[in-house]
Amino acid sequence: MPKYSLRINGSVHDVDVAADTPLLWVLRDVLGMTGTKFGCGANQCGACTVHLDGAPARSCTRAISGAANREITTIEGLGAEGLTTLQNAWLAEDVPQCGYCQSGQLMAASALLADNPDPSDEDIDRAMLRNICRCGTYQRIRKAIHRAAREG
Amino acid sequence: MSDFNVVNVSRRDVLKTLGLATGFVVSSAVVPKGIRALANRALADGILADRLEPSVYLALDTDGMVHAYIHRVEMGQGARTGLTQILADELEANWDRIHVVPAFGDLKFGSQNTDGSTSIRMFYDAFRMAGATARHMLEDAAAAEWGVARDQVEATDHKILNKVTGRSQDYRDFVAAAALLTAPAAESVTLKTRAQHRYIGKPVRNLHMEEFATGSSIYGQDVRREGMVYAVAARPPSVGGKLTGYNREAALAVSGVLDVVELPEMKAGWGFQPLGGVAVIATNTWAAIQGRKALAASFDGGPNGSFDTTEYEASLWRSIDAGGEETYARGDVDTALAGSARRITADYFVPFQHHAPMEPPAATAEWIDGKLNIWTSCQDPQAVQNTVAPYVGVAAEDIYVEATLLGGAFGRKSKPDFAVEAAVLATHAQRPVKMIWTREDDVQHGFYHAISAQRVDVGLDASGRVQAWDHRAAYPSLMETATGQQTDAATSFEVGPVMEQPLVVPHMRIRSGEAKAHVRVGWLRSVTSIQHAFAMGSMIDEIAEVTGRRPDEVWQDLFGSVLTGADLTDASRREPRPLVAERLGAVLRRVTEMSGYGRALPPGTGIGLAAFTSFGSFTAAALEVSVSEDGEVHVPRAWTAIDCGLAVSPERVTSQMEGAVVFGLTIALHGAITVKNGAVEQDNFDGYQVCRINEAPEVEVAIFENEHPLGGAGEPGVPPVAAALSNGIFAAVGKRIRRLPVGDQLTG
Ligand code: FES
Ligand code: FES
Numbered sequence: 097m098p099k100y101s102l103r104i105n106g107s108v109h110d111v112d113v114a115a116d117t118p119l120l121w122v123l124r125d126v127l128g129m130t131g132t133k134f135g136c137g138a139n140q141c142g143a144c145t146v147h148l149d150g151a152p153a154r155s156c157t158r159a160i161s162g163a164a165n166r167e168i169t170t171i172e173g174l175g176a177e178g179l180t181t182l183q184n185a186w187l188a189e190d191v192p193q194c195g196y197c198q199s200g201q202l203m204a205a206s207a208l209l210a211d212n213p214d215p216s217d218e219d220i221d222r223a224m225l226r227n228i229c230r231c232g233t234y235q236r237i238r239k240a241i242h243r244a245a246r247e248g
Numbered sequence: 249m250s251d252f253n254v255v256n257v258s259r260r261d262v263l264k265t266l267g268l269a270t271g272f273v274v275s276s277a278v279v280p281k282g283i284r285a286l287a288n289r290a291l292a293d294g295i296l297a298d299r300l301e302p303s304v305y306l307a308l309d310t311d312g313m314v315h316a317y318i319h320r321v322e323m324g325q326g327a328r329t330g331l332t333q334i335l336a337d338e339l340e341a342n343w344d345r346i347h348v349v350p351a352f353g354d355l356k357f358g359s360q361n362t363d364g365s366t367s368i369r370m371f372y373d374a375f376r377m378a379g380a381t382a383r384h385m386l387e388d389a390a391a392a393e394w395g396v397a398r399d400q401v402e403a404t405d406h407k408i409l410n411k412v413t414g415r416s417q418d419y420r421d422f423v424a425a426a427a428l429l430t431a432p433a434a435e436s437v438t439l440k441t442r443a444q445h446r447y448i449g450k451p452v453r454n455l456h457m458e459e460f461a462t463g464s465s466i467y468g469q470d471v472r473r474e475g476m477v478y479a480v481a482a483r484p485p486s487v488g489g490k491l492t493g494y495n496r497e498a499a500l501a502v503s504g505v506l507d508v509v510e511l512p513e514m515k516a517g518w519g520f521q522p523l524g525g526v527a528v529i530a531t532n533t534w535a536a537i538q539g540r541k542a543l544a545a546s547f548d549g550g551p552n553g554s555f556d557t558t559e560y561e562a563s564l565w566r567s568i569d570a571g572g573e574e575t576y577a578r579g580d581v582d583t584a585l586a587g588s589a590r591r592i593t594a595d596y597f598v599p600f601q602h603h604a605p606m607e608p609p610a611a612t613a614e615w616i617d618g619k620l621n622i623w624t625s626c627q628d629p630q631a632v633q634n635t636v637a638p639y640v641g642v643a644a645e646d647i648y649v650e651a652t653l654l655g656g657a658f659g660r661k662s663k664p665d666f667a668v669e670a671a672v673l674a675t676h677a678q679r680p681v682k683m684i685w686t687r688e689d690d691v692q693h694g695f696y697h698a699i700s701a702q703r704v705d706v707g708l709d710a711s712g713r714v715q716a717w718d719h720r721a722a723y724p725s726l727m728e729t730a731t732g733q734q735t736d737a738a739t740s741f742e743v744g745p746v747m748e749q750p751l752v753v754p755h756m757r758i759r760s761g762e763a764k765a766h767v768r769v770g771w772l773r774s775v776t777s778i779q780h781a782f783a784m785g786s787m788i789d790e791i792a793e794v795t796g797r798r799p800d801e802v803w804q805d806l807f808g809s810v811l812t813g814a815d816l817t818d819a820s821r822r823e824p825r826p827l828v829a830e831r832l833g834a835v836l837r838r839v840t841e842m843s844g845y846g847r848a849l850p851p852g853t854g855i856g857l858a859a860f861t862s863f864g865s866f867t868a869a870a871l872e873v874s875v876s877e878d879g880e881v882h883v884p885r886a887w888t889a890i891d892c893g894l895a896v897s898p899e900r901v902t903s904q905m906e907g908a909v910v911f912g913l914t915i916a917l918h919g920a921i922t923v924k925n926g927a928v929e930q931d932n933f934d935g936y937q938v939c940r941i942n943e944a945p946e947v948e949v950a951i952f953e954n955e956h957p958l959g960g961a962g963e964p965g966v967p968p969v970a971a972a973l974s975n976g977i978f979a980a981v982g983k984r985i986r987r988l989p990v991g992d993q994l995t996g
């Protein structure tokens with residue numbers, strides 16, 4: 097099997113998996129980083145969202161061969177140096193219910209704010225459209241993103 | 249006494265040695281001063297329990313740490329936090345000194361079936377008593393230690409105040425001494441008043457909130473064990489179908505695939521049995537999924553192989569035409585209908601719905617020293633024990649089952665077929681196996697909310713008053729899943745929600761028509777209240793339309809008023825009707841006010857109302873609905889109200905009510921599972937669509953508080969939503985929706 101060298105949250109990991117293995121399963125099964133969630137495996141729900149070179153990407157449909165040599169950030173890397181403003185906003189608005197979609201929501205939201213520091217409701221809806229929350233925490237997601245934007 | 253040194257003695261012997269008593273009961277009256285020193289000494293010698301454990305729900309360590317045995321599972325509804333609030337409140341515990349133990353299956357806890365919106369209301373009293381009993385014992389020990397009267401000590405925030413000296417001491421100083429005491433009789437334990445509550449009814453952050461925000465919460469899909477392998481399975485597309493072939497070699501040729509294992513075939517009497525099929529075990533999930541593809545497993549259709557939802561719907565309407573079994577009646581509906589001045593008849597249809605929790609089902613099983621261990625996102629660890637036991641040949645109580653956090657469940661994870669699969673494979677492989685359901689597995693092999701047909705015939709008198717309500721329903725029963733008994737019509741329990749409403753109609757009848765189950769029917773968040781609230785709530789709006797009255801007034805007349813006469817004394821009702829009407833009328837009034845019902849709205853916009861009582865609670869919803877020129881439905885705002893007696897976790901009740909609106913909108917706007925040739929046609933979120941952020945309204949929630957018994961909060965928010973939506977659509981554009989989902993009915 098081919099070997100890949102991955103840069104995840106600032107550290108290098110060498111893995112040995114089939115080239116078509118999606119990044120999601122490398123993170124979860126090979127490296128034990130289970131913060132990135134499996135929701136659909138089909139680019140439908142956003143639970144598996146990570147950042148590749150700072151841009152949001154669905155790790156469930158991103159083959160490992162295309163993720164090597166990129167800067168990968170996962171939820172574990174988001175608050176590595178203490179909770180971010182965004183995560184604190186999430187706590188302040190009590191966003192999560194079951195919590196399962198929230199890693200993906202946070203990764204999508206942090207990419208949005210990096211891109212657009214003061215998004216409107218429409219900007220938020222557009223950017224977060226691909227992240228399902230079956231518990232229905234959407235209105236709190238909107239509030240938390242606005243709060244994070246305010247608190248910079 | 250200073251030479252106190254006993255080896256291998258029982259607690260009773262210690263008490264004797266201390267000169268305390270000869271029996272087990274040591275009341276504070278006979279506990280001498282200095283008991284703490286003695287207890288600590290005995291503890292140091294290892295002859296006493298090192299914790300105070302007056303209940304199965306809690307224990308205190310000698311460092312003052314509280315272990316809360318919260319036996320119900322957490323799936324987003326907040327039960328674990330809520331139950332901890334109750335326990336901590338009566339214990340006067342400091343929130344930061346509570347350790348919540350993961351829920352594991354054990355009969356000693358009572359029901360662990362986290363379902364039916366019951367966790368808080370079923371265990372409120374028991375958890376209060378557990379906390380208060382421990383507090384009482386700590387106070388007894390302190391009073392004895394200080395040699396002061398019982399009423400001169402008072403527990404507050406993990407400390408006990410000595411009112412004589414004005415000094416306080418930490419709980420930890422009294423744990424060992426309190427452990428010597430026998431728990432006081434229930435009558436002598438004083439519970440706090442509501443005014444004294446420090447956690448109950450107060451905004452307390454969900455225990456797991458920080459984990460959720462950092463991705464460190466562990467769900468069934470996330471469990472990892474040393475040496476663990478991963479499994480996925482190919483299952484028969486229709487229930488009862490059998491495996492007819494598969495290519496074992498092709499699967500084994502996939503890199504990472506370790507083994508191919510046939511799963512036990514399903515037997516008659518469905519219950520929670522797994523469906524059968526064949527599993528692929530591999531070194532990672534992806535390899536297992538690729539191996540499953542390579543298997544190219546084939547199945548015969550079995551007894552349900554030709555099932556087709558379009559044909560089935562036609563059969564449901566034939567059952568409706570045929571009448572059905574009467575499950576409830578008052579007055580004389582036929583005569584009243586025949587004599588009515590005006591009749592309204594409407595047919596309502598709701599297709600199969602699916603739970604689609606964000607986390608697909610998963611379970612990990614491992615044999616350790618001859619004992620089977622299972623970690624899984626289940627709603628009932630005891631059901632896992634009971635369901636798995638016959639497959640592995642051990643007694644249910646000998647299986648350790650721990651519930652992880654659940655990434656949503658909505659009823660799906662109360663049926664632990666996936667845990668059986670994990671256990672069978674771990675037994676075969678003799679190593680830890682994680683059974684993973686993919687989203688396709690989840691959507692195609694679910695326990696669906698029943699497809700339903702309903703016909704409501706209403707008779708009005710000359711002045712427009714409703715005299716008769718004849719309600720017919722036909723849908724497959726969930727009983728074969730719940731009990732393993734084939735049941736060919738919805739039971740009176742299932743159509744019960746129709747009867748439970750305080751409908752002000754003198755003549756009423758409910759009938760259930762024949763409907764055999766061909767897919768596994770399960771219970772989905774709020775169960776049959778989904779379709780019944782849709783039909784009843786829509787019909788009330790239709791009555792307003794026909795009589796030319798304001799819907800809010802008709803709602804109050806029919807659901808918020810008291811019917812005099814025979815029905816008042818109907819003993820089959822769970823609760824007295826006047827109270828039901830009063831509470832339902834109040835939540836209706838509240839959402840009517842909150843929404844500014846009756847205010848001027850832009851063209852194409854309307855407000856729809858609905859209310860329902862379910863799971864011991866009373867809820868109402870008002871939805872502002874706008875329909876664009878090209879028929880797109882949008883709900884910018886919603887107002888909901890719940891009367892559940894007391895919201896132990898107001899923050900969680902609020903978020904459940906917000907989420908319930910989104911959940912109800914998914915059912916109303918998109919939800920539909922269809923079956924052709926015995927197989928479910930949808931397989932992921934592109935086929936089974938759920939609401940996304942652009943469809944989520946801004947929801948405002950009102951919570952009522954009163955002295956009535958506690959009701960549920962996880963489910964009751966759902967039932968009014970679909971009717972409020974369709975009534976809102978009617979108010980907006982005058983089009984009546986009688987079939988769910990709305991889908992493209994308005995755009996077509
Ligand atoms: S798991 Fe990747 S988009 Fe759903
Ligand atoms: S919080 Fe449960 S799916 Fe989003």
